[in-house]
Amino acid sequence: MLNIEKFSNGSELTMALTGRLDTTTSPDLERDLRDSIDGITELTIDMGGLDYISSAGLRVLLSAQKIMNKQGAMKVVNVNAVIMQIFNVTGFSQILDIQ
Amino acid sequence: MKIIRGIKIGGLQQKIFNLILIFILAVVGAYAAVSYYQQKSLFGIAEEASSEQQEAITDVSQSTMQAVLEASLTKSTALQAYIANDLFSDVRTDVLTLQAFASELYEHADSFSAHDYYEPDPAKDGTASVQMQHEEGVDPASSGQLGLVANMSEIMLAMFESSDKLNSCFVATADGCILFVDDRSASYVSEDGEVYPFEVRERPWYLQAEEAGELIFTGIELDAFTGIPGLVCAAPVYSNGELVAVVGADIFLTSVSDYVSSTATEGGFVCVVGDDGKVLFSPQESGIFKAELSSEAQDLRESGNEALAAFVTQALKERTALTLIEVDGNEYFMTGAPLGTLGWTVISVVDKAVAYQPTQEMLSQYESINGSAMDTYRQNAGRSNRMVIVITLILVALAFIGALTVSGRIVKPVEHMTRKINAIEGSSQVFEMEDIYRTDDEIEILAESFSSLSKRTRDYITEITRITAEKERIGTELALATRIQLDMLPNIFPAFPDRPEFDIYASMDPAKEVGGDFYDFFLIDETHLGIVIADVSGKGVPAALFMMVSKILMQNSAMTGVSPAQVLQTVNGQICSNNREEMFVTVWFGILDTATGTVTAANAGHEYPAVQQSGGQFELLRDKHGLVIGAMEGIRYNEYELTLTPGSRLFLYTDGVPEATDAQGNMFGTERMLAALNNDTGASPEKVLKNVRDAIDDYVKDAEQFDDITMVCVEYIGTDKKG
Numbered sequence: 043m044l045n046i047e048k049f050s051n052g053s054e055l056t057m058a059l060t061g062r063l064d065t066t067t068s069p070d071l072e073r074d075l076r077d078s079i080d081g082i083t084e085l086t087i088d089m090g091g092l093d094y095i096s097s098a099g100l101r102v103l104l105s106a107q108k109i110m111n112k113q114g115a116m117k118v119v120n121v122n123a124v125i126m127q128i129f130n131v132t133g134f135s136q137i138l139d140i141q
Numbered sequence: 142m143k144i145i146r147g148i149k150i151g152g153l154q155q156k157i158f159n160l161i162l163i164f165i166l167a168v169v170g171a172y173a174a175v176s177y178y179q180q181k182s183l184f185g186i187a188e189e190a191s192s193e194q195q196e197a198i199t200d201v202s203q204s205t206m207q208a209v210l211e212a213s214l215t216k217s218t219a220l221q222a223y224i225a226n227d228l229f230s231d232v233r234t235d236v237l238t239l240q241a242f243a244s245e246l247y248e249h250a251d252s253f254s255a256h257d258y259y260e261p262d263p264a265k266d267g268t269a270s271v272q273m274q275h276e277e278g279v280d281p282a283s284s285g286q287l288g289l290v291a292n293m294s295e296i297m298l299a300m301f302e303s304s305d306k307l308n309s310c311f312v313a314t315a316d317g318c319i320l321f322v323d324d325r326s327a328s329y330v331s332e333d334g335e336v337y338p339f340e341v342r343e344r345p346w347y348l349q350a351e352e353a354g355e356l357i358f359t360g361i362e363l364d365a366f367t368g369i370p371g372l373v374c375a376a377p378v379y380s381n382g383e384l385v386a387v388v389g390a391d392i393f394l395t396s397v398s399d400y401v402s403s404t405a406t407e408g409g410f411v412c413v414v415g416d417d418g419k420v421l422f423s424p425q426e427s428g429i430f431k432a433e434l435s436s437e438a439q440d441l442r443e444s445g446n447e448a449l450a451a452f453v454t455q456a457l458k459e460r461t462a463l464t465l466i467e468v469d470g471n472e473y474f475m476t477g478a479p480l481g482t483l484g485w486t487v488i489s490v491v492d493k494a495v496a497y498q499p500t501q502e503m504l505s506q507y508e509s510i511n512g513s514a515m516d517t518y519r520q521n522a523g524r525s526n527r528m529v530i531v532i533t534l535i536l537v538a539l540a541f542i543g544a545l546t547v548s549g550r551i552v553k554p555v556e557h558m559t560r561k562i563n564a565i566e567g568s569s570q571v572f573e574m575e576d577i578y579r580t581d582d583e584i585e586i587l588a589e590s591f592s593s594l595s596k597r598t599r600d601y602i603t604e605i606t607r608i609t610a611e612k613e614r615i616g617t618e619l620a621l622a623t624r625i626q627l628d629m630l631p632n633i634f635p636a637f638p639d640r641p642e643f644d645i646y647a648s649m650d651p652a653k654e655v656g657g658d659f660y661d662f663f664l665i666d667e668t669h670l671g672i673v674i675a676d677v678s679g680k681g682v683p684a685a686l687f688m689m690v691s692k693i694l695m696q697n698s699a700m701t702g703v704s705p706a707q708v709l710q711t712v713n714g715q716i717c718s719n720n721r722e723e724m725f726v727t728v729w730f731g732i733l734d735t736a737t738g739t740v741t742a743a744n745a746g747h748e749y750p751a752v753q754q755s756g757g758q759f760e761l762l763r764d765k766h767g768l769v770i771g772a773m774e775g776i777r778y779n780e781y782e783l784t785l786t787p788g789s790r791l792f793l794y795t796d797g798v799p800e801a802t803d804a805q806g807n808m809f810g811t812e813r814m815l816a817a818l819n820n821d822t823g824a825s826p827e828k829v830l831k832n833v834r835d836a837i838d839d840y841v842k843d844a845e846q847f848d849d850i851t852m853v854c855v856e857y858i859g860t861d862k863k864g
């Protein structure tokens with residue numbers, strides 16, 4: 043139950059997530075990222091429609107962050123309070139560029 | 142389906158068989174019907190033609206015959222009449238000559254001397270001679286006329302000899318004597334030499350001539366001496382107004398009837414009818430046309446046969462056309478022609494049956510020809526019919542065999558296929574393509590489909606078997622792994638029965654067989670209890686493996702006696718050095734000083750612990766968080782201290798607790814968790830865990846557990862009780 047919308051503009055890529063990013067749906071996002079991240083210098087993860095993120099989701103974000111650390115920058119936008127709390131609890135707020 | 146002689150009744154073979162059989166039977170039936178109809182109509186045409194021909198022949202033949210008959214019969218009748226007329230007119234002429242001669246004699250009686258006359262002399266029998274007879278009681282010598290009329294002897298003799306028709310000719314005197322010429326002298330003389338008397342003036346011809354006063358022909362009379370029926374032509378002779386003699390000629394009926402008879406052909410004859418309507422001459426020996434003595438003869442006009450009467454009446458006057466008259470139940474064609482001289486008529490009679498005989502013959506001949514033709518035709522038709530029946534039977538037999546063969550050929554591969562498919566057992570056998578299925582039609586396609594399906598099914602079954610075996614193996618291994626994992630966690634409670642200053646209870650319920658959560662507690666030294674709760678990212682075997690590594694690393698590091706922050710830093714470094722899978726683990730690690738109740742802890746991205754100070758409520762401790770372990774190298778962690786007064790409790794949990802989700806997707810949340818904790822503030826650690834678990838179960842109800850649920854509760858009891 044995860045919907046991923048991608049908006050590409052040259053080396054800029056925005057992925058808008060809707061639904062739940064959990065054990066079941068994380069592989070979808072991971073695959074999508076792997077397929078489209080080449081040559082991207084600015085990756086934006088839009089979490090406006092995201093209700094929940096599990097540790098599996100966090101792992102995908104971490105992977106993306108690590109890749110983008112090498113080839114550009116990544117930011118996470120429109121994070122709601124529940125997910126922000128998770129980011130805080132897990133310390134991810136320390137390594138993600140959350141706007 | 143019943144099976145009779147290898148054919149399945151109601152099966153495909155029988156259906157195809159039926160179809161072919163019906164089709165061929167229909168064709169054969171049509172053939173037979175057309176043949177039968179053709180023959181029937183041909184026969185009808187032949188018969189009709191035959192009967193039409195017959196009618197035509199009858200019509201044409203009969204009308205032709207009638208025309209021929211009319212032409213020939215009228216003509217011949219006229220000729221007969223002419224000839225008869227000629228015959229009688231000769232006699233008439235002779236008699237008239239005699240009458241004239243006699244009249245002359247009497248006129249000039251004085252000029253003639255008496256001529257000799259003689260009585261019949263038997264010696265002259267066979268030779269024509271003049272003879273004299275007289276009535277009984279009459280004396281010829283005293284007759285004054287006999288010598289006179291004897292002068293006619295020579296002329297009568299000459300007349301008799303020159304005519305082959307005259308039986309005799311004569312002159313009879315009024316005084317009862319007669320002179321006559323014939324060659325039958327012996328007939329008139331008895332054996333003792335006496336000449337028979339002859340009643341001259343009683344003879345019919347005498348009386349009739351006397352009465353008529355002119356020439357007459359008598360009816361048929363018997364000859365006075367010979368008894369032979371005959372006809373007499375007689376004429377009276379007058380002298381001075383007195384009848385003095387009667388002259389005449391005698392025609393034996395035989396001589397006329399010989400002639401008449403000669404006209405008689407088969408089925409036809411000529412007869413002469415007198416002016417009195419009586420038959421005078423006829424070759425008929427019976428019936429209405431038989432010539433009878435005048436005394437017995439019947440007037441044809443009074444026979445009661447009106448058609449005949451009308452015909453005879455007409456025939457006596459004029460020539461008639463051919464007329465068909467029924468007489469005595471028989472039909473006759475008749476023509477009549479009158480004899481001018483005598484007022485008689487000649488009637489030619491031809492039996493209709495005989496007239497039409499040629500027609501009948503022609504018809505019978507035609508019929509026989511036609512009959513034999515029809516017989517031949519019938520025979521041929523019969524042969525043809527038998528042929529049609531035989532051909533039909535052969536065709537039906539062929540159709541039967543053909544239908545059987547064709548349907549068999551179609552059905553055989555299907556039956557073979559069915560047997561082969563039914564014979565397949567287990568996964569090792571497959572449906573093999575065989576030559577019998579190479580029919581170049583749907584059966585071949587079906588067989589190929591079966592073959593391919595069979596192979597795929599076998600492969601699939603093999604694969605499924607393999608996968609199932611694999612799964613079972615994995616399942617077994619996972620179950621084993623789960624047990625190993627659980628065994629690795631301290632799970633014997635009470636864990637430290639000889640340590641009354643604290644009580645600890647922990648539980649882990651993995652969502653899958655093996656989970657990524659773990660807890661751990663161990664005594665680092667006599668007074669320091671290390672407590673770990675951790676949650677590995679992801680689930681399943683990878684998480685379990687990562688968890689094992691993490692647990693061992695954590696304990697190893699903790700056992701070195703360094704501070705919690707240092708432990709986390711060390712472990713993070715160790716994990717990050719070899720973490721290509723980018724897995725991470727959240728860890729809360731604390732060290733409880735069992736002597737003081739002080740807890741030194743560091744948090745690597747783990748949930749906030751809940752703390753209940755003695756007598757108070759559980760509250761979340763929003764401690765300082767570091768990043769999860771394994772995410773980044775070189776992370777520094779902060780640590781903090783908290784002091785548990787005796788009776789205080791520390792509740793640690795993984796995200797499986799607040800994130801437990803009901804069927805509608807709503808999370809249990811920390812609020813409900815705290816409520817569950819605070820519902821029973823005096824509960825033992827074991828009871829605390831049970832309370833929370835019950836609350837979760839009550840909330841999610843039947844919804845599936847997505848995440849591992851791991852909880853640890855430590856109650857610090859304190860050392861003062863010892864003392």
